[in-house]
Amino acid sequence: MKFLFAGTSRENGGAEAHFVTLTRALATAGHTVEAVVHPGAPMAQALAGSAVRLHAGRFRNVFDLRGYRAIIAAARRLKPDWLVGNFGKEYWPLILVGHLLGIPVALFRHHLKPMNDLSARLVARCAQRFFAVSQYARRDYIEHGMPAERVQVLYNPVDMDQCRPDPAQRAALLQRLGLDESAIVMGCFGRLHAGKGIYTLLDAANAAMVQEPRLHCLWLGDGTDTQRLRDSIAASPFAERHHQLGWVADVAPYYNALSMLAFPSIATEAFGRTPVEAQACNVPVLCSDAFGIPETLQPGVTGLLLPPGDAVAWRDGILSLCNDARRRPMAAATRGFVLRHFSTLVIATEFVRRLGSPWS
Template sequence: MPANCRGIRLLWVGTNPGGGGTETHMITLCRALAEAGVEVHALVHPEGKIAAALVGTGVQVHYGRFRNSADPDGLRALWRALRALRPQAVVGSFSKEYWPLALLSRAAGCPLILFRHMDLRLRPSTRWLLARWPLRLIAISEYLRERLLAQGIPAARVEVLPNPLFLSDFARDVEARTTARQRLGLSPEDFVVGFGGAWHRGKGVFVLADAIDAAHAVNPRIQGLWLGGGAHEPDLRARLAGREWQHVQGWQNPVTPWYSVMDALALPSIEPDTFGRVCLEAQACGTPVLGAAMGGIPESFAPGQTGLLLPPGDGDAWRDGVLRLASDAALREGLGAAGPSFAAGFAAEQIAQHFLATLASA
């Protein structure tokens, strides 16, 4: 830990109840900082996924919630925490909490750090805050940084800190691969293309379904594996119904063993993702990636080294990419073998040190 960060106390605020990428980022970095010796406090939703993940770790959990940026209960909970803890810095991840954090952290005399995760059009008030208020603004990818600059945020204001990953949570699981594939009726020779995450059109799930069907028509060993759910789940389930080569599993917890069941992880988004965390997790498990050349996805793997970069929305290209990996064992073995080394560059312990260096330079 940088010497001038020893003994630092952080208050990280994130009262969203969900369990998506922003929440996972907060959980991972809070844990990594606590394990590095930082005194980390988290103000979280009492019934949310963040609280469930942090209770019992080295992070000290406090409860509150912001239904919106003017929620009086949330404001009171935040002010109580600030007064009681007197942190050396306050950190926030969710845009609905930006303004409460800005106003109350300033009233308490605490430096403010805000993470930006979503590629959404900034409201004028939020744009002004991020461009003018005394704070540190961190984007989770170079793509998102460029998007923020395009909306008028000064370049000097936006830093990049990559998504952290606890490598110890991700490894090749040969037993899980054998067991799950047997349960699904898959043979060792079958080539399984997996998708994990939100099932909505912007993620390219229907493009991928068509591509797997088309590839299966050429090579019957090609199979699809679907993990997740979401807004377009009924439509996707109807689209996949009756195709015995499309294996629909829904949400799985934990998802980690399923990366070893796959022969390739696909992220075929047709709308920009700011990053591709599932790609990073799959590589850590030694699974090659098929990723769309869209948004921050190309930053989440090494095209040509740990996976293949494919044009978004081009069903023929995705079919051909699947067929190429299925027919070239040496290629996919090489891509898979390089994955853990790439993922190691996103180790949570390493990212935590980068974050502490950012604090030290403030």
């Protein structure tokens, strides 16, 4: 098949990671894949040098004619079987270009923020395929007016070559952090703001550190609460056991430093890419039992589900995974779980299968 993706976002979040990973996966599977991306944006940088041919394009909003010109020019040259989009500002442009040129359109949605009433009613009907990234997100979209029969679920793909266990990287990272092999390192990776549950996690981690002297916490990412978290760590009784490294462009190597990953979000989450990537690296996870997050793990087998915002429960969960006899069997089960449910090969194959007959 031939695919033309359009994604002119300049951000570097989960939707962007999905765009990059799925386009690469389809290209690796032998499909012809091209993409209209904002020049210099993280997605353009991530796809540079790959088998995905890039076209420069920009969309400020649905009325930006520059974006239409870029998509139409690329589509007329490639003659794709499908136009594919990940971002709301490009939904209607792709639908309009698809109808103009007679090309079917597949759209993904990664956020839970409701679309306006007109778009909620019509976007999934006007596109030939519309995908949510979790069952939770699908239910949310239907509750906000989308037709149930038009919304399918396809999970985020994870590159198993990029996210893989690497003992050498683990040793190097532990050395960089000034830790020895006996250290138990809990990671929290992503945007740092209160809605991500970082203060619950900080309280829980400090409480667990009272009982477990091997426990350290590695914080990667930035956000609106970066400085507040830094100040809270500095004022905590175990400040020297918290390692806040800031924003890192490629977090994949850092999963290897971890004994467990925490995803303690208290704000709504359509999915949760970080726990899946961690499990691909043989790292068990502690996740909030809410929203689309429970779909990212096998509870009790590859990690634990904990009540969001409950510092005592999170302390107990952390201490549970500090127990080598509990943690190591979970670590051994994680990568196989991801391989079966979220690997690029599985998701790309299922995506192509779901497309089926273009105009059905």
